Amino acid sequence: xxxxxxxxxxxxxxxxxxxxxxxxxxxxxxxxxxxxxxxxxxxxxxxxxxxxxxxxxxxxxxxxxxxxxxxxxxxxxxxxxxxxxxxxxxxxxxxxxxxxxxxxxxxxxxxxxxxxxxxxxxxxxxxxxxxxxxxxxxxxxxxxxxxxxxxxxxxxxxxxxxxxxxxxxxxxxxxxxxxxxxxxxxxxxxxxxxxxxxxxxxxxxxxxxxxxxxxxxxxxxxxxxxxxxxxxxxxxxxxxxxxxxxxxxxxxxxxxxxxxxxxxxxxxxxxxxxxxxxxxxxxxxxxxxxxxxxxxxxxxxxxxxxxxxxxxxxxxxxxxxxxxxxxxxxxxxxxxxxxxxxxxxxxxxxxxxxxxxxxxxxxxxxxxxxxxxxxxxxxxxxxxxxxxxxxxxxxxxxxxxxxxxxxxxxxxxxxxxxxxxxxxxxxxxxxxxxxxxxxxxxxxxxxxxxxxxxxxxxxxxxxxxxxxxxxxxxxxxxxxxxxxxxxxxxxxxxxxxxxxxxxxxxxxx
Amino acid sequence: xxxxxxxxxxxxxxxxxxxxxxxxxxxxxxxxxxxxxxxxxxxxxxxxxxxxxxxxxxxxxxxxxxxxxxxxxxxxxxxxxxxxxxxxxxxxxxxxxxxxxxxxxxxxxxxxxxxxxxxxxxxxxxxxxxxxxxxxxxxxxxxxxxxxxxxxxxxxxx
Ligand SMILES: Cc1cc2nc3c(=O)[nH]c(=O)nc-3n(C[C@H](O)[C@H](O)[C@H](O)COP(=O)(O)O)c2cc1C
Ligand code: SF4
Numbered sequence: 001x002x003x004x005x006x007x008x009x010x011x012x013x014x015x016x017x018x019x020x021x022x023x024x025x026x027x028x029x030x031x032x033x034x035x036x037x038x039x040x041x042x043x044x045x046x047x048x049x050x051x052x053x054x055x056x057x058x059x060x061x062x063x064x065x066x067x068x069x070x071x072x073x074x075x076x077x078x079x080x081x082x083x084x085x086x087x088x089x090x091x092x093x094x095x096x097x098x099x100x101x102x103x104x105x106x107x108x109x110x111x112x113x114x115x116x117x118x119x120x121x122x123x124x125x126x127x128x129x130x131x132x133x134x135x136x137x138x139x140x141x142x143x144x145x146x147x148x149x150x151x152x153x154x155x156x157x158x159x160x161x162x163x164x165x166x167x168x169x170x171x172x173x174x175x176x177x178x179x180x181x182x183x184x185x186x187x188x189x190x191x192x193x194x195x196x197x198x199x200x201x202x203x204x205x206x207x208x209x210x211x212x213x214x215x216x217x218x219x220x221x222x223x224x225x226x227x228x229x230x231x232x233x234x235x236x237x238x239x240x241x242x243x244x245x246x247x248x249x250x251x252x253x254x255x256x257x258x259x260x261x262x263x264x265x266x267x268x269x270x271x272x273x274x275x276x277x278x279x280x281x282x283x284x285x286x287x288x289x290x291x292x293x294x295x296x297x298x299x300x301x302x303x304x305x306x307x308x309x310x311x312x313x314x315x316x317x318x319x320x321x322x323x324x325x326x327x328x329x330x331x332x333x334x335x336x337x338x339x340x341x342x343x344x345x346x347x348x349x350x351x352x353x354x355x356x357x358x359x360x361x362x363x364x365x366x367x368x369x370x371x372x373x374x375x376x377x378x379x380x381x382x383x384x385x386x387x388x389x390x391x392x393x394x395x396x397x398x399x400x401x402x403x404x405x406x407x408x409x410x411x412x413x414x415x416x417x418x419x420x421x422x423x424x425x426x427x428x429x430x431x432x433x434x435x436x437x438x439x440x441x442x443x444x445x446x447x448x449x450x451x452x453x454x455x456x457x458x459x460x461x462x463x464x465x466x467x468x469x470x471x472x473x474x475x476x477x478x479x480x481x482x483x484x485x486x487x488x489x490x491x492x493x494x495x496x497x498x499x500x501x502x503x504x505x506x507x508x509x
Numbered sequence: 510x511x512x513x514x515x516x517x518x519x520x521x522x523x524x525x526x527x528x529x530x531x532x533x534x535x536x537x538x539x540x541x542x543x544x545x546x547x548x549x550x551x552x553x554x555x556x557x558x559x560x561x562x563x564x565x566x567x568x569x570x571x572x573x574x575x576x577x578x579x580x581x582x583x584x585x586x587x588x589x590x591x592x593x594x595x596x597x598x599x600x601x602x603x604x605x606x607x608x609x610x611x612x613x614x615x616x617x618x619x620x621x622x623x624x625x626x627x628x629x630x631x632x633x634x635x636x637x638x639x640x641x642x643x644x645x646x647x648x649x650x651x652x653x654x655x656x657x658x659x660x661x662x663x664x665x666x667x
Contacts, residue, residue: 266574344633417633
């Protein structure tokens with residue numbers, strides 16, 4: 001029997017034993033004299049089903065998951081007789097509701113094939129956006145991005161077109177494109193998935209950004225916690241260079257763009273763009289005061305676009321399908337799609353790319369299917385360690401930057417972390433302060449010292465020595481951090497703390 | 510021993526001294542090959558990159574990744590961030606500390622393993638996560654951690 005199968009090689013699938021499975025599949029196939037072609041694809045982002053084995057069957061790809069070593073012989077057996085007759089059989093992948101109901105633009109290609117195969121990338125529309133961009137003047141590219149309504153996906157949601165325009169309008173012989181791949185927020189993995197499962201899309205987006213603003217050098221600043229993404233990006237950059245997508249004279253266009261991968265060193269604050277720039281320059285990752293904006297004086301003092309991985313990736317869709325196509329997705333001023341990442345205590349964790357406007361509840365209860373533990377959901381933290389904890393009364397909030405701001409919360413990079421009713425919200429509030437103390441760059445007192453005091457006050461609050469005074473003190477401290485911090489690290493740490501206090505007061509008494 | 514290190518470091522310095530912003534890649538290269546950033550090499554780095562020793566030391570000490578002491582044969586990182594907390598990482602941390610008999614930032618007496626905290630490994634849909642050297646493991650409870658460590662020949666202290 002001849003079989004073509006797919007088994008992901010991304011971090012999550014590997015962390016669940018995909019490599020051992022791949023070996024076992026080959027061995028078992030050999031034993032049965034099957035001829036097996038096993039492609040190591042990227043994950044589809046349906047992490048609760050990983051390791052997800054896909055097999056070509058007629059015109060379709062059928063799936064089995066979560067695969068186990070023990071199931072390898074029986075799955076191969078079933079494939080020879082009746083593929084559906086196996087307890088791990090999931091049906092055609094494309095029909096899995098979790099996937100089918102998403103609006104995948106940026107993540108349309110993930111999981112379809114070998115992430116490093118350039119031909120595969122091109123066959124699925126890859127580099128079409130770049131080809132369009134190569135025919136345009138920089139201003140026309142920036143116009144497209146502006147019209148698309150694309151906002152930065154790193155957290156601050158700043159309009160990408162405005163940032164690019166500023167860099168385009170700032171004359172300088174050397175400008176830079178910097179990709180922020182520091183993805184430090186707990187509960188987020190969309191950047192990682194894109195880099196591991198469709199790395200050329202990021203490369204393409206960065207080249208387009210370079211063409212748009214007149215930058216000939218780019219850096220990807222990748223966090224060191226992502227060893228697999230590092231390997232894949234290194235190879236992707238090498239392959240893209242060998243195929244003339246990088247370097248001098250991109251595809252015979254006369255334009256050039258050099259791309260380099262840099263690795264962070266375990267500092268959360270280096271996700272903040274100016275801290276990242278200091279780190280790229282070889283220094284301590286302390287935050288810079290703005291102005292000057294990085295768009296005017298960024299890396300090595302030159303005009304620099306700093307964008308998140310997903311912002312740069314989305315540009316390829318805009319340039320391939322047009323600004324209007326992209327803009328048609330979304331609500332209000334949040335245009336396009338959001339890569340929601342469901343994590344923590346959730347039954348069906350994974351990546352859900354949907355139009356802005358879906359509610360937190362639809363994501364957590366619908367896609368997520370409630371908690372992994374089976375206990376009731378109690379709190380949901382959205383937007384990473386600086387994001388608020390939402391109580392049940394706020395779960396109908398739509399995923400939209402303005403709607404979140406209106407309830408004193410933040411959408412951030414789209415991470416949703418679910419907690420069941422065993423969570424101790426006082427411990428979570430304490431952790432928020434502790435995290436700020438560990439990761440503060442140290443530049444301003446409210447953040448550096450305030451967070452340490454915050455841990456102490458919360459400890460006293462929990463000990464209930466003089467709760468009224470301590471509560472007042474904690475609020476006062478939060479006010480000072482919010483008002484007196486240079487960046488959002490100190491400025492937003494009060495979000496998780498105050499939301500825990502106000503929505504879950506019983507945990508503090 | 511130190512002479513070997515100095516030679517290795519000299520080669521890395523040669524590779525990175527002209528690279529714009531090359532200090533971080535240089536420190537990574539040194540740590541990857543030597544295992545840590547020995548205090549003895551800081552003056553060489555400073556001289557080559559035209560920085561003060563204090564500046565180089567400042568960079569080394571700013572980042573959690575860079576070590577001034579050698580680590581154990583293996584490095585175990587346990588994710589302390591919220592997604593993993595939601596599925597019991599606090600208990601996992603406590604288990605690791607008590608069974609290895611060390612705290613964060615410490616190495617077992619036999620030099621087998623160094624324990625470190627990490628804030629997110631990007632594997633938040635399958636928590637709790639740990640990293641052992643360059644491998645990430647998902648859905649790790651106490652029993653699974655013991656199993657992973659046993660595969661490396663590391664047992665509990667008691
Ligand atoms: C403490 C802190 C951490 C941040 N971490 C990240 C990060 O990991 N990734 C990211 O893209 N942006 C992060 N940001 C946002 C960046 O400062 C910046 O807004 C972003 O890189 C701009 O790109 P975008 O407009 O495409 O989002 C962080 C900001 C702060 C204050
Ligand atoms: S708020 Fe904290 S992290 Fe931000 S600049 Fe101030 S000290 Fe640094």
